[in-house]
Amino acid sequence: MSAASTILAALVCIPIGGLISFRSFRGKRFVLNMIQTLYSVPTVCVGLFVYLLISHSGPLGRFGWAFTPTAMVLGQALLITPIMIGMTVSALSGVDKTIRDTTLSLGASEAQAIWAIIKEARFAMGAGLILGFGRAISEVGAALILGGNIAGYTRVLTTAISLEATQGNFDTALAFGIILLCVALVIAVTVNVVQQRR
Amino acid sequence: MSQIEIADLQQRHGSRTTLKGVSLTIEKGEVLAIIGPTGSGKTTLLRLIDQLDKPAFGRVLFDEREVTPRLRTKIRRRISMVLQKPVVFDASVYDNVAYPLRVRKYSRKAIPEKVNTMLQTVGLDGYQKRNARTLSGGETQKVALARALVTDPQVLLLDEPTANLDPVSLNSIEEFILRFNRDKGMTIVIATHEMAQGQRLAHRIGVMMDGELVQVGKPADIFYTPSDLRVAHFVGVENILKGRITSNEGGLAQIETNGHSLEAVTDHRMGAEVHVCIRPEEVTISLQPPSSSARNSFGGEVKLMALSGPYARVEIDCGFTLIALITRRSAEDLGLKVGQQVHASFKATAVHVISRAGSNQAEAPGPTVESSATSGEPPDIKPPNQSLFFPS
Secondary structure, three states: OHHHHHHHHHHHHHHHHHHHHHOOOOOHHHHHHHHHHHHHOOHHHHHHHHHHHHOOOOOOHHHOOOOOHHHHHHHHHHHHHHHHHHHHHHHHHOOOOHHHHHHHHOOOOHHHHHHHHHHHOHHHHHHHHHHHHHHHHHOOHHHHHHHOOOOOOOOOHHHHHHHHHHOOOHHHHHHHHHHHHHHHHHHHHHHHHHHHHO | OEEEEEEEEEEEEOOEEEEEEEEEEEEOOOEEEEEOOOOOOHHHHHHHHOOOOOOOEEEEEEOOEEOOHHHHHHHHOOEEEEOOOOOOOOOEHHHHHHHHHHHOOOOOOHHHHHHHHHHHHOOOOOOOOOEHHHOOHHHHHHHHHHHHHOOOOOEEEEEOOOOOOOHHHHHHHHHHHHHHHHHHOOEEEEEEOOHHHHHHHOOEEEEEEOOEEEEEEOHHHHHHOOOOHHHHHHOOOOEEEEEEEEEEEOOEEEEEEOOEEEEEEOOOOOOOEEEEEEOHHHOEEEOOOOOOOOOEEEEEEEEEEEEEOOEEEEEEEOOOEEEEEEEHHHHHHHOOOOOOEEEEEEOHHHEEEEEOOOOOHHHOOOOOHHHHHHHOOOOOOOOOOOOOOOOO
16 A cells, blocks of 8 residues: 555656756745655644545545545555655756756757656665655554554554554554564665666 | 858856857868867857757757757757766666667667667777776766767767877777768867867867857968967967067068067058967077078077977077977987077068957966066966977
């Protein structure tokens, strides 16, 4: 689920980050400040915001997404959007400025140039992906509000930990926490291996 | 037929005007060198030709067509530019050279052959799988050149293509440039601060100074008849004297300078205030008064000798300072040493005369002979222009 929301967020955030990075426009600094502020948006706020959108009386209510995994993916994707955009912008700004001129002078179109720069920034972009995934997999507020912690359906590791902890089953909660970290470890190692192969 | 036509091109960076109305026509198949000191606007001009930047004013025509935003990528695909300090992608040498073909959507079958042939041409066969970031400066430059040439562009723009290269890499890169121009009729524009390179490679040279294109012409014109003092300084005319024409009979003028009289072939009229330019390699040194056809001969004392590679730069005090550039062997044969009395001579045809009327260019950068001669300060150990250059 967290992987799905990370992929969804990446699909939206990398192009937006690219646009912000490559275009100069009025208020760019303000936009970046706002994005960085949203890094620390409380997960429950994002959950509540998405809940209001998808609840029966909300504008997206007719899709019936409330208390479904779809809602959780949407919420997590929205939650990590600022981090992913911000990381994309900083990864791209770390690429040698002349790469863009080099690609253009070699005949690349604007879109091809952006893609080449993204490829050059792949390590920093990978770090952004891992960071986004980390925030998605570890959050509990949005998952609880949007999924409702329905066993076998929308219960995820973090909501399960929260539930077990409130019931006093600390050992089970801790075990779930370790499992969650193991999943994160596998993802991080996989991303690094894929990057080094290219 | 003109390949590129530049009309009144102006560019600004912040409040600074970096290009001040440059107009220039570049012919198909020619090698044009843009020379000028660092910061004179050479790179700015190349970037505008390659459509990397938008000009503040003016336009660039390619094949007599104006380059509109819609045509930009299409036109750029007929041009290749090697940027100053080229960057290679963090990928294999093969992928670097294949890049321009991939963005042009060449078929998968055609790419390997083209890339491998090009790598062979530039002497990088066997480097295909190496990461381009691990190469030496010369090899990186070759990858950049191969990447620019693999598409057979009609126009090749090179920004300081051999800066910071060792002499062997420099020679091989210059060879490629000349070969591609000769074999494929490729139009080549080279920006360089090294005038000798301009002379070695180019059919024509344009001199840029402070954002202006001050002179365009054949290499010999630029080196022997610079249009103003700035160009003269830049192309290594070390002897620049202020003078006044006291007579001119049929083009042979007498010029009064620092209390001495010298002869020059020039059209400037009697009474004209002028600058007299003599290239240091035109000055010959002898121990006895010369019996040759040199009309100008002055006795003087050797003030300074500086050896630089196979050449010797000799400063002679003849009442005014005259700098001569002779071979080290000649200096040894003459047994030249500081304090020795010698005769410095140059032909009347070796003197180039620039009018001083309406010119305030005497404040051009770089030390002049007159300043060191009149100030009485000890002369510089280093010559003002380090490149030793002998026009053919």
